[in-house]
Amino acid sequence: MGAIEVSGLTMAYGEVRAVDDVSFEVADGEFFGIIGPNGAGKTTTLEIIEGLRRPDSGEVLLLGERPWPRNPGLLPRIGVQLQASSFFERLTAREQIHTFASLYDVPRTVGDEWLERVGLVDKADTRVEDLSGGQHKRLSIACALVHDPEVVFLDEPTAALDPQARRNLWDLLSGLNDSGRTVVLTTHYMDEAEVLCDRVAILDQGRLLQLDSPQALVRGLRRSTRITVPGDAAGLDGVPHVERLEQTRDGVEITSAQPGAVLDALAGLGRLHGISVTSGTLEDVFLEVTGREYRA
Amino acid sequence: MTSFVTLSTAILKGFLRDRASVFFAMVFPLMFLVLFGGIFGDQEQSRLDLVQVGPVALLDEMPAESRAAFDATFAVERGDDLDAAIEEVRSGDVDVVVEMQGNELVAHYTRTDQVGSAIVQGSLRAFVDGTNVALTGQPPTFTLRTEAVEDDSLKAIAYVTPGLLGWAVAMSAAFGAAATLNGWRTSGLLRRLQLAPVSTRTLVSARVAVTLGVALVQMAIFLGIGVALFDLTLTGAWPAAIPLLVVGTLCFMAIGLLAGAVAKTTEGAVNMANFIVLPMAFLSGSFFPLEGAPGWLQGFSLLLPLRHLNDGMTDVMVRGDDWTAALVPMGILAAFAVAVTLLAARLFRWETT
Known part of the structure; x- marks a missing residue:
């Protein structure tokens, strides 16, 4: 039995369906991500699982028990x-x-240990109002973990942080499920989910679109690799396995499911200089499923 | 129990570190107490200024005992120039000028100060009559003794202290409850604690305990300053004011909860609490006695909980009533507290959205 079992979860605020028939399971010890743009229903889903909200319909089992009421x-x-x-x-950290x-x-000493683990020892005597955004999040994560819970829910722990602070926090977050703890994290950063999560659920407009490991989701993409060649398309007609060929500002963008063959052909043409190869990202997955560009 | 202590400590620290809250709960009302205490203190000592021009046998030869009584009413100065002295009366610097014309004591006073002129005429006539009686060598047939219906030691400060204390406690209880409820809701702490193993009862008890503690400290400081600086004398069953104050605090916490439940922001909640408490303080006689107010206003004030808190505290603390005088106000305040809490609970939301 998994740490979390959700089936047929639906919840509406007035006319808006915040969560629309969402079902998934989270295994013990898994690092599970829920991603999607703002307003996708991530927080509402999380709050229903935590037991803060009662769903209009659907079932939630958290560690085998009902969280609501x-x-x-x-x-x-x-x-x-x-x-x-x-x-x-007005309390200090x-x-x-x-x-x-x-x-x-x-015991308080456990709290002190957590303060050290999240790197806030020199800020221990600073009031919470005077902490930076990143320090705030770190303290808040420490407070969530101080009692060594079996399941921890992190709702957008890196939102509104600068890229440096985000990456610092990733180091802390990635170790959270080492001891068999289950972690559920929401984020609207696709790269974050790719780095941290064992599996991600992509949510959009309350619906669960995809659920798998980031690698599997990207692998399942039809347009899996993009190769950008500087210059124009002249002379590229003979390149095999091209799905799409598009002139962009940076050069010609070739999309192909068999990048090896494409690269061989480009080598034969002497066009390898300055090329860039990008494999698919979760952004591409989102684009493919919704037909819309992903905007965090 | 651990949770209760932990939460109380956290709330108390948060309060003590909030300078604005401490100022409005503790310092601000005390400023009023010192101000009012000073004003009324001076008023009681103010004497009428009297200028004596030339020899006035009535004053000069007055027996020491009578002279002391006279000096309690009049501050006597000597002057030479009658016209200049009368001009001083006209300009309001001096209350009365006296001179002797034969056996006639002539007092020059101004009608612009009606109260002062009445006291001047009455007092001087009494002294002249008294001297006449004394000169006959006969003991007077009739005598007069005056007695205030209140305790001898009763002063204005005795009325001011309970009223201002009532206002101070009402304000800090209502503000504390309103700001906590709204601040915690806005910051998400209320949600966070809902997911911590802490019962709502523990949470509410901790908040109530801190507010009650603050109220009792306010009481101690108010009474301490009143007694030490302004000769406040506590009478009768004044300890009965403690349970009364406790019930009053609960009542105003309920009003604060209502404001906190209705308002969307912390500032809005505090403003709303202020909007309720400040006019109520005026209408409940916290700043000035209601005796002179029109009947309809006095009737209306009976609908306000603060009026009953003030009345009850005045009764047991300074009027010398026994502890049973606190029972009816306590009942009324408790009824208010229950009714307002139920209303606040109905309007309560976990989140601002």
């Missing part, structure tokens, strides 16, 4: 980091994590 037995076994900061006002540690009946 508020299930006190379940609460010590899960950790949550919400999108909003959710801190006690150390007081904050000590407070959460105490609410979960965990």
Whole structure:
């Protein structure tokens, strides 16, 4: 039995279907990503699984139990980091994590250890209001994990961070399921999901579009590789296995399912200089499934 | 129990570090107490300025005992120039000028100050009459003794302190509840705690405990300053004001919860609490007694919980009533608290959206 089982989840806000017949399972110890643009229904799905919201229909089993209505037995076994900061006002980082540690009946020293693990030891005496965006997220993640929960939910932990802070956080996040913990993360960054997640669910307008490992999703793409050749299309007629050939600002973009053959032909033509090869990304998957460019 | 202590500590630290909250809960009302205490203190000591021109036998030869009483009413100065002294009366610098013409004491006063002129005429007539009686060598047939219906030591400060304390406690209880509910909802902390193994009861008890603690400290400071600086004398069953204050605090926390449930932002919630509490303080006699107010206003004020808190505290703290005087106000405040809490619970939402 998986850590999370969701079937037929549906929830509407007025006319808008925020979540529309979503079903999936998350295995024990899995790093599971829910990705999609803003308003795709990621947060609502997460909140229903956590037990903060009651779905209009559908079933949720979290660690084999129903999270709604508020299930006190379940609460010590899960950790949550919400999108909003959710801190006690005017407490320092150390007081904050000590407070959460105490609410979960965990010794304060464990809180101190987490402060160290998320790299906030020199900010321990800084009030939460004075922490930077990245430090905020780190503290919030530490507070979600201080009681060593079996399942942890992270709702857009890297949103609104600069690229450097995001990458720093990835190092921290990637180790979270090492000890067999299940991690569920929402993000609207495709690259993040590719790096961190064992499997990703792509959500758009409340519907579950795809669910698989990032590699498998990309592999399943029909236009799997793009090769950009500087210059114009003259002389490229004989190149085999070309699905699409398009003149762009950077040169000619060739899309092919057999990039090896294409590259051989280009070598024969002496056009290898300055070329770039891009295999598919989750952005491409999104484009293919929805017919729309992915915009985070 | 651990959760309760943890949450109370977190809330208390958050409060003590919020300078604006501490100022409005503690310092601001105390400023009013010192201000009002000072104003009324001065008023009681103010004497009428009297200028004596030339020799006035009535004053000069007055027995020491009578002279002391006279000096309690009049601050006597001597002057030589009658016209200049009368001009001072006209300009309001001096209340009265006296001179002797034969056996006649002539007092020059101004009608522009009606209260002052009445006191001047009455007091001087009493002294002249008293001196006449004394000169006969006979004991007077009739005497007068005056007694205030209140305790001898009762001063204006005794009315001001309970009223201002009521306002201070109402304000900090309502603001605290409104700001916490709204701040926690906006920041998502309310949601976060909903997913922590903490019962709603523990959460509410911790918030109530901190507010009650703050209210009792406010009471201690108010009474301490009143007694130490302004000769406030506590009477009767004044400890009965403590449970009264506790129920009053709960009542105003409920009002704050209502404001917090209705308003969308923390600022909005605090403003709404202020909008409710400040006019109520005026109408409930926190700043000035309601005795002079029109009847309809006094009637209306009975609909306000703060009026009952103020009345109850005044009764047991300074009027010398026994503890049973606190029971009816406590009942009324408790009823308010329950009704307003139920209303707030109906309007409560977990999120601002």
